[in-house]
Amino acid sequence: MIPLAGLLVGILAGLYFDVSVPLELQPYLPIAIVAALDAVFGGIRAVIEGIFNDKVFVVSFIANVLIAAFIVFLGDQLGVGSQLSTAVIVVLGIRIFTNVATIRRHIFHA
Amino acid sequence: MSLLNDLFAKPLDPGYEEAAARSRAAGERPTSKRTWRSPALAIGLVALGLLLTMSVLQVRNTASVVSSERQGLIEQIHNEDARVSRLQDEVSSLESEIGRLESDLLQNSAAGQQTREEVESLQATTGAIAVTGPGVVVTVDNAEEQSAENGTDRVLDLDLRQVVNGLWAAGAEAVAINGQRITPLTAIRSAQDVIQINYRPMNAPYEVSAIGDPRSLARDFGDGSGGVWLREVASKSGIRYDVDSDESLTLPAGNTPLTIAIPGEGAP
Numbered sequence: 275m276i277p278l279a280g281l282l283v284g285i286l287a288g289l290y291f292d293v294s295v296p297l298e299l300q301p302y303l304p305i306a307i308v309a310a311l312d313a314v315f316g317g318i319r320a321v322i323e324g325i326f327n328d329k330v331f332v333v334s335f336i337a338n339v340l341i342a343a344f345i346v347f348l349g350d351q352l353g354v355g356s357q358l359s360t361a362v363i364v365v366l367g368i369r370i371f372t373n374v375a376t377i378r379r380h381i382f383h384a
Numbered sequence: 385m386s387l388l389n390d391l392f393a394k395p396l397d398p399g400y401e402e403a404a405a406r407s408r409a410a411g412e413r414p415t416s417k418r419t420w421r422s423p424a425l426a427i428g429l430v431a432l433g434l435l436l437t438m439s440v441l442q443v444r445n446t447a448s449v450v451s452s453e454r455q456g457l458i459e460q461i462h463n464e465d466a467r468v469s470r471l472q473d474e475v476s477s478l479e480s481e482i483g484r485l486e487s488d489l490l491q492n493s494a495a496g497q498q499t500r501e502e503v504e505s506l507q508a509t510t511g512a513i514a515v516t517g518p519g520v521v522v523t524v525d526n527a528e529e530q531s532a533e534n535g536t537d538r539v540l541d542l543d544l545r546q547v548v549n550g551l552w553a554a555g556a557e558a559v560a561i562n563g564q565r566i567t568p569l570t571a572i573r574s575a576q577d578v579i580q581i582n583y584r585p586m587n588a589p590y591e592v593s594a595i596g597d598p599r600s601l602a603r604d605f606g607d608g609s610g611g612v613w614l615r616e617v618a619s620k621s622g623i624r625y626d627v628d629s630d631e632s633l634t635l636p637a638g639n640t641p642l643t644i645a646i647p648g649e650g651a652p
Contacts, residue, residue: 280426284433293438303439310432317425320400328424330399335428372395
């Protein structure tokens, strides 16, 4: 329940404070979100499998977001920003899907 | 493919396994079965929610800015259109007032009467006033099936010019296309595939109305250059046309007044 409450608090805080993203950071926001989603689903799966570790979660969350943003930034500088975004989304998307499928199997046993 | 295989086989961050192995090796009690209460996870989800909301709000704001700009432009177009038609109404009401004052002024003497008749016939010829009478309507439309690559199966400005010239040659006394009176100063031309008459964009079908003796006008038009041109174009590119007689046509006044030129010394 606590993680769900956290998500809700985050959404409400975003709505309440109406933070606007600086223009130069806007292209990296979607990628950062996908990376954060990957870390969160990985963490949830680890919790369910009983091997969750605070340090690993925090490091993987921050590193995922930063590296994903950095790869897109690098791609932008090299003129292949959209292709690299696609690559990041494909890789993280596969991981998210597989992790969510495992979580689903654990919860529903199906 | 080992990269993708790896991705499918081990989607979980290997760090979790390693940390668990380390703590097992250190002889620690394995972490409790459910660690939902971990503050790190909660903070991570708060961050995720914040990021999500920020991103969604950003996208929405951008979309609303674009659509409101569009809306503003559309509104501006409508406003200007309304202003143009209001000004045109004003022009035509002022013109009719001028006509009324002119005829009032000229009514008083015999010479004035004669001048008034002369002026009216000249005005009808030049398209300065609206005229009514029997005539024919030539309707020209694009071909039913359009091949996109070349525009030859559409009515061109040239076709309309040929029709108008054919009607004049067949004895038409006044001509209008889709309600735009053809005066000596009217241009029938196309700009970016849109035919403009008096600088107004027109859409197919084009109704070319001409006032004149309905029978001889229709016959002479069909035999003359206009009819020949239309038949040829119709057989070549499939555009459709139709000639109808009409007992009573009303053609509006044209709005291309002379502003610079003045009648010369020898003018009657």
